[in-house]
Amino acid sequence: MGDPPRQGDVYVMREGCSPPGPTLATVRLVKIHEYQGKQIFAKYGVPVPKGYPAFSVAEAETAAKKLATETGSPVVVVKAQIHAGGRGKGGGVKVAKGGASEAKVLAEAILGMQLVTHQTGPEGQKVKRLYIEQGLEMVAEMYLGMVVDRDSRRIAFMASTEGGVEIEKVAEETPEKILTVYVDPIVGLSAFQARELAFGLGLMTYGKETVAKFVRLMSALYEAFTKEDCSLLEVNPLAILKNGDVVALDAKVTFDDNASFRHKAWSDLQDKDEEDPIELEAAQAGLNYVSLDGNVGCLVNGAGLAMATMDIIKHAGRAHGVAPANFLDVGGGATQEQVTKAFSMILKSPKVKAIFVNIFGGIMKCDVIANGVVAAAKELGLKVPLVVRLEGTNVELGRKILSESGLAIQAATTMADGAKKIVDAVTGGAK
Amino acid sequence: MSILVGKHTKLIVQGITGGAGSFHAKQMIEYGTRVVGGVTPTRGGETFEGKVPVFDTVNQAVKATGANASVIFVPPPGAADAILEALSAGIELVIAITEGIPVVDMLGVRRVLEAMQAEARASGKPVPRLVGPNCPGVITPDQCKIGIMPGHIHKAGHVGVVSRSGTLTYEAVGQLTALGIGQSTCVGIGGDPVSGMDFVDVLELFQADPDTHGVIMIGEIGGGAEERGAQYIKEKMTKPVAAFIAGTTAPPGKRMGHAGAIISGGKGTASAKIDALVAAGAKVAPTPSDMATTLQSMMS
Numbered sequence: 112m113g114d115p116p117r118q119g120d121v122y123v124m125r126e127g128c129s130p131p132g133p134t135l136a137t138v139r140l141v142k143i144h145e146y147q148g149k150q151i152f153a154k155y156g157v158p159v160p161k162g163y164p165a166f167s168v169a170e171a172e173t174a175a176k177k178l179a180t181e182t183g184s185p186v187v188v189v190k191a192q193i194h195a196g197g198r199g200k201g202g203g204v205k206v207a208k209g210g211a212s213e214a215k216v217l218a219e220a221i222l223g224m225q226l227v228t229h230q231t232g233p234e235g236q237k238v239k240r241l242y243i244e245q246g247l248e249m250v251a252e253m254y255l256g257m258v259v260d261r262d263s264r265r266i267a268f269m270a271s272t273e274g275g276v277e278i279e280k281v282a283e284e285t286p287e288k289i290l291t292v293y294v295d296p297i298v299g300l301s302a303f304q305a306r307e308l309a310f311g312l313g314l315m316t317y318g319k320e321t322v323a324k325f326v327r328l329m330s331a332l333y334e335a336f337t338k339e340d341c342s343l344l345e346v347n348p349l350a351i352l353k354n355g356d357v358v359a360l361d362a363k364v365t366f367d368d369n370a371s372f373r374h375k376a377w378s379d380l381q382d383k384d385e386e387d388p389i390e391l392e393a394a395q396a397g398l399n400y401v402s403l404d405g406n407v408g409c410l411v412n413g414a415g416l417a418m419a420t421m422d423i424i425k426h427a428g429r430a431h432g433v434a435p436a437n438f439l440d441v442g443g444g445a446t447q448e449q450v451t452k453a454f455s456m457i458l459k460s461p462k463v464k465a466i467f468v469n470i471f472g473g474i475m476k477c478d479v480i481a482n483g484v485v486a487a488a489k490e491l492g493l494k495v496p497l498v499v500r501l502e503g504t505n506v507e508l509g510r511k512i513l514s515e516s517g518l519a520i521q522a523a524t525t526m527a528d529g530a531k532k533i534v535d536a537v538t539g540g541a542k
Numbered sequence: 543m544s545i546l547v548g549k550h551t552k553l554i555v556q557g558i559t560g561g562a563g564s565f566h567a568k569q570m571i572e573y574g575t576r577v578v579g580g581v582t583p584t585r586g587g588e589t590f591e592g593k594v595p596v597f598d599t600v601n602q603a604v605k606a607t608g609a610n611a612s613v614i615f616v617p618p619p620g621a622a623d624a625i626l627e628a629l630s631a632g633i634e635l636v637i638a639i640t641e642g643i644p645v646v647d648m649l650g651v652r653r654v655l656e657a658m659q660a661e662a663r664a665s666g667k668p669v670p671r672l673v674g675p676n677c678p679g680v681i682t683p684d685q686c687k688i689g690i691m692p693g694h695i696h697k698a699g700h701v702g703v704v705s706r707s708g709t710l711t712y713e714a715v716g717q718l719t720a721l722g723i724g725q726s727t728c729v730g731i732g733g734d735p736v737s738g739m740d741f742v743d744v745l746e747l748f749q750a751d752p753d754t755h756g757v758i759m760i761g762e763i764g765g766g767a768e769e770r771g772a773q774y775i776k777e778k779m780t781k782p783v784a785a786f787i788a789g790t791t792a793p794p795g796k797r798m799g800h801a802g803a804i805i806s807g808g809k810g811t812a813s814a815k816i817d818a819l820v821a822a823g824a825k826v827a828p829t830p831s832d833m834a835t836t837l838q839s840m841m842s
Contacts, residue, residue: 259735264656296649340644413708413709415708415788416830418762418791419710419713422789423830473678473692526713527831530831
């Protein structure tokens with residue numbers, strides 16, 4: 112099979128290896144924190160440890176005291192809340208055996224730290240929230256994950272006895288240790304499917320009550336996944352306790368942004384500190400924007416054409432150090448204001464040495480693009496070369512607007528012509 | 543004689559009174575598509591543009607007009623339901639333009655579609671098909687345009703185009719027409735992870751269509767649909783196929799606009815898809831500007 116989903120990551124897996132495994136269908140991602148995920152779990156009856164979020168050291172100490180009273184045990188876990196996985200290895204998850212005073216010391220160390228994990232990149236992510244949780248003694252750690260599998264067009268459950276570790280490593284080295292069932296969307300999760308995973312994980316070792324509890328937990332997770340419109344849901348580790356209970360010790364939940372219209376609460380769950388500020392600004396304006404390393408700003412309509420534009424710039428400019436600075440799809444139904452906003456974002460980027468506007472108008476009308484480009488350029492000034500290629504709906508009108516604007520625009524007849532002109536503009540080559 | 547749509551197509555527009563639905567219904571009528579009715583629940587009895595009857599349900603529309611195709615402009619909250627209504631009413635070809643349908647909704651639609659297709663095959667009836675969602679639609683130039691593509695860039699002829707990307711389809715069509723090469727049918731299968739027709743489904747129809755002499759196939763990063771298409775080309779396709787895969791330079795782990803377009807864990811890369819296509823005997827255009835010339839070099 113392909114790799115199972117990695118925490119905080121989204122990717123597409125292919126069939127072809129054995130055993131057959133799911134390919135993850137991805138949609139725009141709405142990620143949330145562990146403690147928020149556990150609140151959702153609790154709502155659907157998935158057992159989770161008791162815990163409280165904390166935004167300051169004082170709140171962390173109070174939470175630890177509260178937990179000690181409620182559970183009768185001083186042991187708590189202090190957990191950094193960032194979206195990336197691998198927090199434990201990076202030093203963002205610590206156990207306080209000595210109660211609230213120890214929890215306070217740990218909270219002081221973790222809160223505000225720059226937490227580096229294999230998913231954050233070398234610069235790490237600043238910890239601004241903590242989750243203080245009841246410490247539980249477990250006898251075994253399992254892995255349980257759910258994704259939308261794009262090849263079978265089913266929700267897939269994946270389970271493994273190798274919990275608590277990097278599941279992608281398990282998939283690579285011992286794929287036979289990952290068990291998968293595919294759920295029919297019409298009948299939902301069947302009890303036999305949950306039992307298959309339970310027996311496959313060897314849960315009978317812990318008693319038949321544990322098998323029954325696991326089956327109930329899977330059923331609750333399935334309900335949460337479908338009712339809350341998730342695109343990914345992971346429990347790593349899923350703990351088996353001494354008394355045979357099955358508890359979700361971690362919760363990784365990602366929502367399908369397409370369903371945001373029926374989940375008004377999602378906007379409150381979003382943590383803006385975790386988002387790329389430019390991409391967030393673009394998303395709020397209804398634009399698809401991804402920052403890249405190059406020096407050519409791109410404004411394109413349609414995701415496929417936007418990717419192809421990146422490709423052709425790189426193709427033409429590889430030998431000259433010319434590469435795209437961004438992926439930007441203004442979409443089909445963008446207004447002139449959105450186009451202005453998009454072009455302004457490119458103009459403001461200091462790394463941009465030239466701009467390529469590549470439009471094949473379908474629903475998008477060329478005159479809307481032209482007006483937006485002209486408005487932004489007049490407001491912010493156009494200090495770098497601009498190459499424009501317009502085709503499709505209202506192309507004549509669009510070209511007229513651009514030529515009458517007085518802006519220094521180089522018109523391109525094809526994508527290849529545009530890419531060549533861009534490379535010349537950046538390198539100061541032939542005009 | 544082209545695939546999926548043509549002179550025989552009698553179309554209803556679901557969501558005909560909405561903004562996008564009414565705009566594109568007019569465009570389709572202008573192009574010459576036989577738009578025989580529209581559906582907007584509670585607006586039955588009205589007339590669109592003074593000539594197209596509006597119905598409350600797809601069932602009523604089919605009974606009154608004999609429609610055999612439906613195009614869906616219903617907004618995301620009701621779009622999956624609209625697809626199911628069309629399939630349930632016996633519509634053979636459903637084309638869903640709507641962008642942004644929740645994936646959980648599409649899982650159910652896909653499941654129902656597969657069950658209906660299996661039943662139709664078993665009883666020898668016409669197999670219902672879904673194109674999209676999140677796609678530009680299907681056009682057979684000079685005969686029938688269903689969707690949102692600019693009609694004027696097309697020219698009737700013998701090249702089939704199938705693509706996951708809307709504007710990149712227009713790009714390919716624009717290049718073909720500029721070379722004087724016409725198209726038999728152009729099919730946008732859409733950029734969503736769970737959808738209707740796949741590359742293989744469309745390639746099968748092009749292979750069987752005597753009017754299609756060559757195919758341009760446009761894929762993008764993410765998923766395994768291009769590789770399955772390559773497998774079909776290798777085993778069954780006798781007609782030349784030129785391909786382009788968008789996203790060669792896309793960084794892993796970043797989603798490139800379309801819900802399905804993301805590389806991660808080393809899967810779904812452009813190079814893996816290109817290798818599969820080349821191994822299958824397709825010719826892959828080095829840049830998006832060379833799609834039409836690449837096919838031309840194979841056909842002459």
